[in-house]
Amino acid sequence: MRQLPFLKKKEELEEQVRSNNGVFSVIVRKEFTDFIKSWRIIILLVIIALTCLGSLYTAFTTIKDAISQSEDATGIAKDSYLFLKLFTTSDGTLPPFITFVSFLGPLLGIALGFDAINSERNKGTLTRLMAQPVPRDYVINAKFVAALLVSTILFFSLGLLVMSLGILLIGIPPTLEEFLRVLCFLVLCIAYIAFWLNLGILFSVRFKQAATSALSSIAVWIFFSLFYNMIIDFIGKSYVNPESISSTEEMINKQETILNLLRLSPNYLFSESTSTLLSPSVRTLGPLTMEQTVGAIAGPLPFGQSLLLIWPRLTGLIAATLICFAVSYVLFMRQEIRTN
Template sequence: MNTTIDTVPTDAAPPDTAPGATRRVSGAGWRIVARRDMAGHLHSVRFGILVGLVVLAGLAAVNAAAGSLRDATEAASSTPSAFLLIFTLSPDRIPSFVDFFSILGPLLGIAFGFDAIVGERSQRTLPRLVSQPIHRDDVIVGKFVAGLATISLVTVVVTAVVVAYGMWRVGRAPDGEELTRIVAVVLVSIVYVGLWLGVSVLASVLTRRAATAALATLALWLVFTLFFPLIAGVAADAVSPVDDNDPVTVVDNARTELRIRRLSPDQLYDEATGVLLNPEQQTTGIVVVRADSRSLPSILGLRESLVLAWWQLFALVALTIVTFVAASVLFLRQEIRA
């Protein structure tokens, strides 16, 4: 987002400061950048379009699941956390809300980050921005915080609308356990979209045009979202071929494909949210059911679900930090000319 930072007034200069000189603002510079950029995000056309798109997708998913939701509500005594089904049910060949968000969520991160630095550079406002009495790293930190705050606002608003609509269609409100799990899913969703924000900011630092940064991140999004499952399947067939007469090879092939697919942020997000939204799910891997299996299903608490998906959550957070740190280091090392 393109911004112009006004000179920040400071207190009286100390005796060892020359008259007329300005001091660098310690700790407040990134807040100024974040406040200006977030205001620009909220008043932009892209903000309204993306919010409307995600809200409509979420409402369509909940509306399509209305019949199944009523059945689940009637059987609530035997169905744990029935209200959470509004996020995971996908009848009538319409993806669930979580599936929609795993596809559309990255677009939020890309939209609010692809022109963070390159936009300033293309309009020749970057030299003036870094010449303000703030530290240079405050510029990229403020822009990332502005994008992340906007993403958080959008995610919370969209989830609230979907929950309210689900309450109206189902005729019941979520209980304390369900509400806590919904909050956990919202936090995971923010981290997931924040990862794509970091990727788009990194592309904005590396490229010289906003269109190039947008195309690069969109291409990466398409690869991981649409093509990576196909790539994982082909790679698994090459590494672990399937023998129709040997069931063990089928399991090995499925496990190999899953390991490869876990290189995609989309897969990590799906596994983490799947565990949080389904208390009966007790694994994120391949399940082999034996004919003589007599194990009884059990319900996991939120803490147990978080432990089950801890490494997926850790991977998403770590990747977000790595992309942002890489963007920051590269930006600080770049030469900026007037």
């Protein structure tokens, strides 16, 4: 029987796709092994694990004190999302879990990404890699996937570990809603880390020296975590001047503008989203007038509503991540492979 030509073509294509997938997973596996073997990442992982356990401990002692004060505390605990407090409270000696994550997450992302391309280039392995039958974008994609895999595994195991320890220590199992909230929080963390990871990769494509790209990534991180808020505060003080504002509407508008400016910072987006997810009592992220709050019954927001509230932030974060990745992808594809 004669085989139709297009059928054969399709089979060949499938064959090619299969072998390419194999090659892709080979690179991912190698990058992943490199990450978990490198001292840089091991040290960061240990620091993150230790601080998280430390903050868990302080949260636990605070909660335990609160529970032991009243008899029907267990009942109250269920209503007030006590389990989530594991992640957000502290007795003041150590910052809570979410603060640690928002601080160390970017550092992990940067550490995973800052020398992705330029170290290969400087060691001369990029030319050798490119001389193999591997599409060029596999290199950058595989590095991204491997780094994302490292942070996903780390954060999910850490989050689940904290949950299980919480159950053991407090003795109150989380409700389904609490569990889902924590899972969403972990996904959010990964999106946040992915942003910094991609920023690192972008700088690693752009800058020839690993030190330059590390320093610029850290500079961006420090800018957003320290100076950006200060600058916006400064602008806000003169912009939202109570003396020049005549109506409530104007006041709200100006306040909104300032908030939107703040939201350009990925750090702010992340902290807004985490507090919404882990503190269900947060009902809105914008300004509220007294009129709006009068008559409102203080109560937790349902999970779906919380999710709805953070949805734009999450998509914004992912969009920023994708933009960084797209820019580095295009830069890398157009770059000369040769080193000199």
